[in-house]
Amino acid sequence: AQSVTQLDSQVPVFEEAPVELRCNYSSSVSVYLFWYVQYPNQGLQLLLKYLSGSTLVKGINGFEAEFNKSQTSFHLRKPSVHISDTAEYFCAVSKNGGFKTIFGAGTRLFVKA
């Protein structure tokens, strides 16, 4: 079975500062890895995904994530955040693709002016 641990429940950061949201996963088989973003009172939307190949994955809105197989991590980074990045971010893992996805508990990113 797969599981996902997001190491920070809340991350406050000042505007234009860099940010890293940490995610560790466990699985006995190869998996797909995802980051989703949820803006207030909205559904989730895909930020980026790792399927195979290059371990550095670029997503929308300037976010990127690095897959580290030896550390079973998939941390999300952005070099300079904006107020509009304030949202909840979910790391997720799936061995099947678009269903039976396991989500982490979420990290609430709060960007301050």
Add this chain to the structure above:
Amino acid sequence: NAGVTQTPKFQVLKTGQSMTLQCAQDMNHEYMSWYRQDPGMGLRLIHYSVGAGITDQGEVPNGYNVSRSTTEDFPLRLLSAAPSQTSVYFCASSEGVEQYFGPGTRLTVT
């Protein structure tokens, strides 16, 4: 192209009442799923479907039923609502790796 739609947006039920949360998608996706979102717990899979006529249980199926008579629709039924089912419910569809989520239904059971 509306994507994934859910109705209602909000609902208040009394304990023991039943109701159906509606979900529809217009992308002709085979896979559809229902999740519940609770604070500090992320999203947990309730039921999913890999095509019309085929459904299966997720992590937290108790107290919920689903059916998939068409590709477009995937309703979630609460048989006898309990306060523990107070949550935000999301429907999602997929044709590959990425899931597309609806806007959610906020359900309160008193």
